[in-house]
Amino acid sequence: MMEGLRAIDGKTAGGVRLFCVVTQHAPLSVLPAGQWLTEASAGRLMDAKGGVWFMGDGGESVQRMLQLPCACEHWELTTFQDGSEIFRRVGSTR
Numbered sequence: 001m002m003e004g005l006r007a008i009d010g011k012t013a014g015g016v017r018l019f020c021v022v023t024q025h026a027p028l029s030v031l032p033a034g035q036w037l038t039e040a041s042a043g044r045l046m047d048a049k050g051g052v053w054f055m056g057d058g059g060e061s062v063q064r065m066l067q068l069p070c071a072c073e074h075w076e077l078t079t080f081q082d083g084s085e086i087f088r089r090v091g092s093t094r
Contacts, residue, residue: 060081
């Protein structure tokens with residue numbers, strides 16, 4: 001899966017670190033195959049389906065934000081730690 005990681009800010013090492021933390025904490029079932037984009041300077045990673053990943057608690061967890069496919073523009077924020085989902089929140093952008 002590492003061959004599908006592309007740094008858009010030129011900071012490949014930081015992006016690889018973030019990607020490694022994501023794969024450490026998130027279950028494989030939620031990690032889509034395909035091209036992932038990293039912007040390590042902003043501390044985020046975008047997966048192949050448009051989910052945006054952030055490192056939480058100094059690398060002790062990761063969070064994924066998804067735009068939900070609804071007309072009301074809801075988003076979902078999910079926190080993962082040690083291979084399990086530990087928190088989920090759904091909200092509106094309005």
